[in-house]
Amino acid sequence: MKGVRELNLELGRPTVDQALDRLRADMDACRHMHQGVMKLIHGYGSSGSGGRIRTAVRKYLAGELAEGRVKAVIRGEDFSIFSEETRRILAQYPLLRQDSDLDWENRGVTFVIL
Secondary structure, three states: OOOEEEEEOOOOOOOHHHHHHHHHHHHHHHHHOOOOEEEEEOOOOOOOOOOHHHHHHHHHHHHHHHOOOOOEEEEHHHOOOOOHHHHHHHHHOHHHHHOOOOOOOOOOEEEEEO
16 A cells, blocks of 8 residues: 545535535546555535535445445444444555544545545
8 A cells, every 4th residue: 555545525615516526536546556545635514515526426335336346335434443334444544544634533634445
């Protein structure tokens, strides 16, 4: 693993469609570079917008997971050593133990294992 690719989907205040386009392009780039882990920063809707980007991103990733195009999706609020799935991912990608969001229940991020 070359590290964790961090993608801020909120940067520039994009529309949902623009954020999803950016996500798709970055996922393709990560696959091409054999980079297996992404941390998506999408916010959680605290500005009153209802978290439209977060909702759309997580729906898209659920479809990718169901189709087998990603190996795992861990919501920031579940990124904890008390989660069995997180512990499994941490065993495979120990670099994630250094992530500042581990055990912080951050609803504004999502981790993707490609």
